[in-house]
Amino acid sequence: MTTATQDVQKEAAPLFGKKEKKVLVDPFWDNNPITLQVLGICSALAITSQLRPTLVMCVALTTVVAGSNVVISMIRNYIPSKIRIIVMLAVVSTLVTLVDQLLKAYSFDMSKKLSVFVGLIITNCIVLGRAEAFAMANKPWPSLLDGIGNGLGYSIILVLVATCREILGAGKLLGFQIIPESMYQAGYVDFGLMILPPGAFIFLGLIIWVQKQSSKQFEV
Amino acid sequence: MSKPKSSQVFIFAFIICLVCSVILAGASTLLQERQKANVRLDIVKNIMQSVGHKPEEFKGKKPNEIFAMYEKEFKDLLFDKNNQVADQHFMIEELVKLGYERHMLENEGPIELMNTFNSKVKLLAKRSNDPKSYDPGFKLVHIWQPNGTPEAYVIPIEGYGLWDIIKGYMALEPDLNTVKGITFFEHKETPGLGARIEEDWFKQQFIGKKILDDQGHLTSITVVRGKVAEQIQGDEAVHYVDGISGATLTGKGVNQFLRENLASYEPFFKTLRKDT
Numbered sequence: 275m276t277t278a279t280q281d282v283q284k285e286a287a288p289l290f291g292k293k294e295k296k297v298l299v300d301p302f303w304d305n306n307p308i309t310l311q312v313l314g315i316c317s318a319l320a321i322t323s324q325l326r327p328t329l330v331m332c333v334a335l336t337t338v339v340a341g342s343n344v345v346i347s348m349i350r351n352y353i354p355s356k357i358r359i360i361v362m363l364a365v366v367s368t369l370v371t372l373v374d375q376l377l378k379a380y381s382f383d384m385s386k387k388l389s390v391f392v393g394l395i396i397t398n399c400i401v402l403g404r405a406e407a408f409a410m411a412n413k414p415w416p417s418l419l420d421g422i423g424n425g426l427g428y429s430i431i432l433v434l435v436a437t438c439r440e441i442l443g444a445g446k447l448l449g450f451q452i453i454p455e456s457m458y459q460a461g462y463v464d465f466g467l468m469i470l471p472p473g474a475f476i477f478l479g480l481i482i483w484v485q486k487q488s489s490k491q492f493e494v
Numbered sequence: 495m496s497k498p499k500s501s502q503v504f505i506f507a508f509i510i511c512l513v514c515s516v517i518l519a520g521a522s523t524l525l526q527e528r529q530k531a532n533v534r535l536d537i538v539k540n541i542m543q544s545v546g547h548k549p550e551e552f553k554g555k556k557p558n559e560i561f562a563m564y565e566k567e568f569k570d571l572l573f574d575k576n577n578q579v580a581d582q583h584f585m586i587e588e589l590v591k592l593g594y595e596r597h598m599l600e601n602e603g604p605i606e607l608m609n610t611f612n613s614k615v616k617l618l619a620k621r622s623n624d625p626k627s628y629d630p631g632f633k634l635v636h637i638w639q640p641n642g643t644p645e646a647y648v649i650p651i652e653g654y655g656l657w658d659i660i661k662g663y664m665a666l667e668p669d670l671n672t673v674k675g676i677t678f679f680e681h682k683e684t685p686g687l688g689a690r691i692e693e694d695w696f697k698q699q700f701i702g703k704k705i706l707d708d709q710g711h712l713t714s715i716t717v718v719r720g721k722v723a724e725q726i727q728g729d730e731a732v733h734y735v736d737g738i739s740g741a742t743l744t745g746k747g748v749n750q751f752l753r754e755n756l757a758s759y760e761p762f763f764k765t766l767r768k769d770t
Contacts, residue, residue, distance in 0.1 A: 357507055367514075382533075
């Protein structure tokens with residue numbers, strides 16, 4: 275397990291200074307949880323064949339990461355280190371179950387479409403990873419920013435993949451026809467492979483490649 | 495950080511568990527009514543789709559309007575072991591005998607009662623040595639009569655696919671032989687493979703297929719492995735539909751529970767066919 279960074283923030287520090295901005299924005303691209311840390315791949319592959327469920331999933335995950343980060347950070351000084359992982363899991367699974375219940379009550383069709391993947395947020399490494407690596411060593415406010423940042427970083431990649439897959443695989447975006455009928459009459463056929471899991475692998479691979487090229491981060 | 499005593503660890507763990515369970519129990523209680531209404535709405539929509547209503551028709555409609563639509567077009571009938579129309583209260587009595595509380599059941603509709611009944615009976619059957627003795631015997635039929643006369647009979651279908659129970663509805667024309675439509679609304683099949691039973695091309699194949707052979711014996715409908723056209727000759731094709739590639743076991747499950755479900759309704763269908 276990674277040891278956490280020190281709690282460096284001072285009492286008088288501004289509410290949203292440079293450091294906070296870095297915590298929030300870094301995971302968007304430079305330290306993206308999916309492409310650089312390669313976490314949370316399972317759901318990135320599974321629910322990105324259409325954009326709409328992807329968006330719901332992104333909101334759900336961002337809420338859970340942010341929420342769990344804040345809660346863990348608030349009780350971080352009381353958590354006995356021997357059982358910290360179990361405590362984190364308890365907090366995370368409570369939040370995930372809450373989100374799942376809310377979806378079932380207010381957006382039933384969506385919760386059917388996302389099926390098990392909402393529940394699987396519990397095992398999404400981003401959530402536990404951020405709790406262990408950041409929230410355990412930082413105050414609630416930066417932890418919240420870190421959670422939102424990582425959630426959004428995850429969302430950016432998922433939305434990218436889902437947009438490409440839905441347009442190429444079904445000719446639609448959010449259910450609206452994007453590729454005009456005339457193209458189909460001219461012989462265009464939807465690229466069915468994109469809807470299937472390989473489509474997600476291909477796009478995710480491409481994004482990771484672009485990402486690593488641009489940030490010059492290579493594994494040795 | 496000083497090393498905490500193990501008693502502290504236990505107390506902390508206990509508090510966390512307590513807080514988490516209180517939150518979850520609260521949320522579940524608060525949201526239960528809404529969730530139940532959603533499930534019921536989903537079932538009603540599926541019954542309506544099985545007779546040919548399109549999902550687009552429900553768009554922009556409030557749940558109440560959809561329920562009203564259903565009430566107008568459909569009649570839920572409950573039949574007992576002897577294929578006689580049974581009273582809903584009779585079923586409530588049976589459930590009370592099985593240990594349910596009466597006041598919990600009195601506001602439920604026949605669909606919920608049937609669900610409760612089926613799950614309880616299945617549980618009892620699983621625990622007993624003689625599963626057959628727990629045959630529910632009750633049958634629920636949703637009769638579609640948009641203009642007063644029955645135009646379709648919708649029956650619930652349910653059974654194991656590859657991973658878990660698949661639930662759905664099958665609508666039969668008034669001859670109780672020709673399939674009018676089928677829906678699957680609850681399943682846990684593999685996304686992209688078995689889950690494709692939910693796709694339109696698969697469901698639409700069932701329309702117009704026959705569940706009886708020329709002599710009037712039940713043959714049910716079978717999902718083949720691959721394409722029907724390549725495997726089944728001539729008139730027989732009317733009992734078969736194309737399979738989903740990569741989902742042979744889901745197809746096998748569907749075959750089995752369709753046969754079982756139709757067989758359990760067959761004696762009742764026979765009496766209905768005689769009447770008409």
